[in-house]
Amino acid sequence: MSRFKPDQNRSAQSAAVLSWRLREEAPWRRSRQGSSWASALAELFDVLVGTAEDQGGWPGEISATGATYWFSSDRTSSAINTAIKTHEWLRARREAPHLQHVSCSSAVAQGRAFYFHRSTQWHNENLLLGPAVERAEALVDAANNWAIFVDTVALADRDAVDLIESRIGRDRFFVPSEYLGPVREIRQRGDRLPVTYHEIEWAGRAFGESVNASPTGETADRREERYSGNISGWDAHERRGSIRTEVGDLFYFDDKLIAGEWTPDVGRRVFFVSRPPLADRKQVAGAVVALGESVRGIVVHVVDAQKYGFVEVEDRVGTKHQVFAHAAQNPMWPIPVGTHVRFRVGQNERGAVVVDAEAVDPAFDAMPTRSTDDPVLINDWTEADVRRLYRESSAAGKALLTALAERPDEDLTSKDLAAALGGLAPKGWNSVAGILGTLAQRYRTPGFGREFQPWYLRTDANEHALIRMPRSVAAAIRDEQLHDNGKP
Numbered sequence: 001m002s003r004f005k006p007d008q009n010r011s012a013q014s015a016a017v018l019s020w021r022l023r024e025e026a027p028w029r030r031s032r033q034g035s036s037w038a039s040a041l042a043e044l045f046d047v048l049v050g051t052a053e054d055q056g057g058w059p060g061e062i063s064a065t066g067a068t069y070w071f072s073s074d075r076t077s078s079a080i081n082t083a084i085k086t087h088e089w090l091r092a093r094r095e096a097p098h099l100q101h102v103s104c105s106s107a108v109a110q111g112r113a114f115y116f117h118r119s120t121q122w123h124n125e126n127l128l129l130g131p132a133v134e135r136a137e138a139l140v141d142a143a144n145n146w147a148i149f150v151d152t153v154a155l156a157d158r159d160a161v162d163l164i165e166s167r168i169g170r171d172r173f174f175v176p177s178e179y180l181g182p183v184r185e186i187r188q189r190g191d192r193l194p195v196t197y198h199e200i201e202w203a204g205r206a207f208g209e210s211v212n213a214s215p216t217g218e219t220a221d222r223r224e225e226r227y228s229g230n231i232s233g234w235d236a237h238e239r240r241g242s243i244r245t246e247v248g249d250l251f252y253f254d255d256k257l258i259a260g261e262w263t264p265d266v267g268r269r270v271f272f273v274s275r276p277p278l279a280d281r282k283q284v285a286g287a288v289v290a291l292g293e294s295v296r297g298i299v300v301h302v303v304d305a306q307k308y309g310f311v312e313v314e315d316r317v318g319t320k321h322q323v324f325a326h327a328a329q330n331p332m333w334p335i336p337v338g339t340h341v342r343f344r345v346g347q348n349e350r351g352a353v354v355v356d357a358e359a360v361d362p363a364f365d366a367m368p369t370r371s372t373d374d375p376v377l378i379n380d381w382t383e384a385d386v387r388r389l390y391r392e393s394s395a396a397g398k399a400l401l402t403a404l405a406e407r408p409d410e411d412l413t414s415k416d417l418a419a420a421l422g423g424l425a426p427k428g429w430n431s432v433a434g435i436l437g438t439l440a441q442r443y444r445t446p447g448f449g450r451e452f453q454p455w456y457l458r459t460d461a462n463e464h465a466l467i468r469m470p471r472s473v474a475a476a477i478r479d480e481q482l483h484d485n486g487k488p
Helices: 034-054 073-091 131-142 158-162 167-171 383-391 395-405 414-424 429-443 471-484
Strands: 013-024 058-063 066-072 102-119 124-129 148-151 184-186 195-199 213-215 226-235 240-245 250-254 269-275 283-290 294-303 308-314 320-326 340-348 351-359 376-378 456-459 465-468
Touching: 013 034, 013 073, 013 131, 034 058, 034 066, 034 073, 058 124, 066 073, 066 102, 066 131, 073 102, 073 148, 073 158, 102 131, 131 148, 131 184, 131 195, 167 429, 226 250, 226 351, 250 269, 269 320, 269 340, 283 308, 283 320, 294 320, 320 340, 376 471, 383 395, 383 429, 383 471, 395 414, 395 429, 395 471, 414 429
Parallel strands: 102 148, 250 283, 320 351
Antiparallel strands: 013 066, 013 102, 058 066, 102 124, 148 195, 184 195, 184 213, 226 240, 226 269, 240 250, 269 283, 294 308, 294 340, 308 320, 340 351, 456 465
16 A cells, blocks of 8 residues: 555645746766755755745655646646746846756646655655646646746636736736737647647747647747847957847847848847757847838738738848738738838837838839828827826826826836825835736727837836837827816
């Protein structure tokens, strides 16, 4: 008879299981640095174990290659946040000598789990088994470095999504749905059913799936992974340089990998897709476009009642990069698929966007332009839309909009806004993030129908969010505030 005894409080019930996997690119060799390497990893495991315990998790198995944790089924978000905090801690220390080749991946699955204890004279052991464990391990095996996969069953509870939080998500004022990637699936061996999942985009981007993961349905219409960053180095003689992304990744490129005719300069804001890495595993950028530059491309998608689509640009070695286009920034939109266009590279919180696209195909010349009876101020917002948002907002929402409007065309941080709101933001930047999230939920409802915010949003060199309201939007807000205060 087995000496493992079922845990009466945690066995044979539905649970959220976290599978965390440690990965090391370079094998460790015994040397004088061995103890330092071990100490660095021990600190990493301290972070994982401490965070899991704080979030209500119970250890299933902890080994040199990873760990599994049991969480009650109503604490799926706790399992996800444990993974996020551990990933953030390790990713922030990638330059440390003993951690530079170390990464991790995680997966969370929900379902039936069996939790056992085994006690001996010398130590205690835990054993975690069941369908939820098997699905979590299948997902983590398919996840790339730094990726966090969560099965769709675990995210069926709305609270599981609403409570997800990462540092970059806070700084960029993510609403809960912005953490979720499209639905995908991995196929398991034998006659086991596929596992469907979302990737949690905790760093503001997806880290991707292995070759065993395949998209399901139209919602998973997969395009190349797109990145943004700033040029961190450029050798004008060698015609090659490097790009540092917002999350610290370093990509290399040369003049053949540039889309368009522009000159790289250190500090320039650029957008690109990834190419296969070099032999030494250095990451490579392709089809690089620069903010504000003019580029030629071809319209390859027009979707959602023709409101938006994608324009494809190409570098000199054939790398393709699909740039998002919306009617709000392109008066001639919709433009037929297959039309060659020239456009200016703009940006929103998701990356590069097409601005002022014009056809360079003569067959397009006769097409009518869009009506400008109600001029667009920013991101498809008209003055009437801005006034409506103010009128339909809470007191805190109106105060935040007013604070932005009182300093038009200025970059403001969440701390600046919290100071302006005073008692309406008792938790400082955290309260500001909540107010912005509430505003976003309002204007993204089907009845309002706006995808992006009526202000500019970017991040500074320290990845802090900066908000800047255009003067035209601010004027409408201030006028509505006067009416709200009973002034003509």
